[in-house]
Every structure is written in structure tokens, then in C-alpha cells.
Amino acid sequence: MPWLLIRFTASPQNVACLADALEACGALAVTIEGETTEQRLQSASEEAGLWSQNRVVGLFPEQTEVHRVLAKLREQFADAALEHEVDELPDADWSRAWMANYRPLQITPRLWICPTWCEPPDTEAINVFLDPGLAFGTGTHPTTALCLRWLADDHTTGRTLIDYGCGSGILAVAALKFGATRAVGVDVDPQALAASRENAARNGVGERYLACPPSDLATDAAADILVANILAGTLVELAPELARRVKPNGRLALSGVLTDQVAEVRGCYASHFALQVQEEDGWAILFGRKLA
Secondary structure, X not given: OXXXXXXXXXXXXXXXXXXXXXXXXXXXXXXXEOOOOOEEEOOOXXXXXXXXOEEEEEEEEOOXXXXXXXXXXXXXXXXXXXXXXXXXXXOOOHHHHHHOOOXXXXXXXXXXEXXXXXXXXXXXXXXXXXXXXXXXXXXXXXXXXXXXXXXXXXXOOOOEEXXXXXXXXXXXXXXXXXXXXXXXXXXXXXXXXXXXXXXXXXXXXXXXXXXXXXXXXXXXXXXXXXXXXXXXXXXXXXXHHHHHOEEEEEEEEEEEEEHHHHHHHHHHHOOOEOOEEEXXXXXXEEEEEXXX
């Protein structure tokens, strides 16, 4: 049967809420589009928009009454213009159509992120099998790539890790494949916890991975490495909590930080860590050892 695509322009602040609202209105899939040609399926629970200009696209059955969808959205977004356009699409297997947009992604010479329906290009490399859309973190965004490259730089072998704000679990799974002895994924979103457990099992590291909400993390739990790819405001708020979760002389890596937010985030951790910075496409990762 034919389908309807309803595209809305959205500010970064409204992306997640609008995606949630489209799912509530009956969208069968929600896609976030940026100014570039890159597309990826995104769950409605995912944090914040990834581009400065965004389009949130809902896929609906042909018989959907668009005016009813718009009326429901206006109840929630009374002050928003809800600029939109509607396209009718011919019959197609859209699950296969969006799958065709994803190919294995090389992060470093020895690390690939591979959708489960693709053969890994290099069977001798570290291959993390991960499907887009389960939860935040597929390797395509600079913040995730920055964290993965940092982990790949021989930081994980024989060490324990906490992935705070684990999303899809991509960082913990990669760390375990690099040689970490065990990893804990922490997230407030039950969907993220379920997705990260599934991804760990799919990658053969489930026995060394534990996922839990912050409230279930033991009071004295600490690791050799803590990675947190969240948002700057959350990193600032959680600074005391994250600092105490790193063992003496352990390592910390923080991302999800815009370059103009680096000074604020670094200042909140300065009493415990000497942090270095790397930047990519307007985003930054802060990393360093815990001070004695």
C-alpha cells in the first residue's frame, strides 16, 4: 500500500519531543534528517537533535488523516509554527529501504561498526554489530566517534569500565571487545538498558556486561575507566557523581560537549582530573587521569 511522509522542521530543542509526539500519533517510523544527506532511524527516546537544522519525518499509513495529526500536535506545541510538508510514497518495503542507507562504518583502522545485515569488510578487525534505531549511539555522530577512537587507543585492555549514559551500549561493547574485563552501562532510560543488553549479547560480551539505572549502581562502585557521552549540562550536574566513580589513577572521558562548552565542563572536573581536549566538527571530548 502507499504511505504518507509528513516532514516537520524542528529546532534542536524540539526534536526529541516532536519525535515522541509523532509516534504517539501513529507514526510507524520516525527519521531525523539534517542538512547533510546523512539519515538514520532514531528512536523517540533519543536525546536532542544532532544538527543545527533538523527535519523530523513521520511515516504513516496512506489513510492517515493529516489534519487530525496536526491538531494533536498543536495541542502539545501551541507556540510552534509546525511548518510541514506531506508526500505520498508508492508501495515499498520501507524497512528494507532505510536499511539500504546503512553500511559498515570504519572508526579506526581496526574498529568497524556493522549493521547486523551486513558482512564485516574486515573479519580480522574488531567488529561491533549494532543496528540503528535501538537507542542513542550508532557511531555516526562525532561525539560517539571521538569516544570510540579514544577507547581504541589501548585504554581498555584488562580494565573495568563504566559507561554512564550508555544508550545503545556501543562504547561498553567496543571496550569489552578491545579487552576490558567487564563493563557496566548506566542509563535512566529502560529502553536504553534493554537495547544495550541486547547489543552486548549479540556481540558475544553479554556475560561481562551489566546494565542498570543509576539508583541500582552500588554506592562504592568505581571503575578503571568511566566514559560519559551525554550532554554538557548533564556532565556539569553529575560531576561529583562521575568523579567518585573513577578509581585512583583511573581514566575519564567526557563527550557530548560543544566546543564552546569545554571550559565550563572542564572547570567542574578540574579538582579531580587534568583533562585534555580533542575536537571534531564543533564537538569535543575531554579526557585524562584522575589526580592523586
